[in-house]
Amino acid sequence: MTGMIVTARHGRPNVDRSVKITAREYGRWWANYDLTGLAPDQEPPQSLIDIASNAEVVLCSTMPRAIETADAVVDSARIVPRDSLFVEAPLPPPPFFPDWIKLTPTTWGVISRTFWFLGYAPKGCESHRKARKRVKAVADRLVAEVESSGGDVLLCAHGYLNWMIHRVLIKRGWELVEHRGGNDYWSHRAYRKKEKVRSRAARPRRASMAAE
Numbered sequence: 760m761t762g763m764i765v766t767a768r769h770g771r772p773n774v775d776r777s778v779k780i781t782a783r784e785y786g787r788w789w790a791n792y793d794l795t796g797l798a799p800d801q802e803p804p805q806s807l808i809d810i811a812s813n814a815e816v817v818l819c820s821t822m823p824r825a826i827e828t829a830d831a832v833v834d835s836a837r838i839v840p841r842d843s844l845f846v847e848a849p850l851p852p853p854p855f856f857p858d859w860i861k862l863t864p865t866t867w868g869v870i871s872r873t874f875w876f877l878g879y880a881p882k883g884c885e886s887h888r889k890a891r892k893r894v895k896a897v898a899d900r901l902v903a904e905v906e907s908s909g910g911d912v913l914l915c916a917h918g919y920l921n922w923m924i925h926r927v928l929i930k931r932g933w934e935l936v937e938h939r940g941g942n943d944y945w946s947h948r949a950y951r952k953k954e955k956v957r958s959r960a961a962r963p964r965r966a967s968m969a970a971e
Contacts, residue, residue, distance in 0.1 A: 762910040764901045766921040767947040770801040770827040779861040786852035786865050796823040803831045815910030820845035829915040838929045847917035851881050898927040918942050
């Protein structure tokens, strides 16, 4: 039986989501979010610690919040490789919003993700189409790690990216065998390759009773 692929979302970052900001200010807020690590009170759940201790491979993105999450779940027992392939899908500030409209970062995030999903990507920003292509490469990497290691592989990454990975793995015949925490911080999904069901051998046809 092949090992599992487990994708985990990072812990809660040390940022304030209660502020009211403009769309342009959201761009700066998101840039700071990408540079921020976890809040001081964050501790990984025992379920993720157990998964990490049993995994043959643990990987993470190059974002501080993912790096600190990976370090926390392995408890300094190993060095976790980092790769920009696993960074979150971008959230460019939405266009066409006047500065008198102020919303929380969470609300702007939903609006921004919708615009981005529909094709909006300013210069220098990864488009939804390019992100989908990258996620296929992520799935390729995770499957290859499982096949080469023969054991479980844990990826500490990001909420929306993990959701995109989920869709690709399901299409490729991987089955979701565990899902804890929804899409909240420290949540995870575990997948195992579906075993092919052998078809019954065709029964031999009865010899014809009629003489030729």
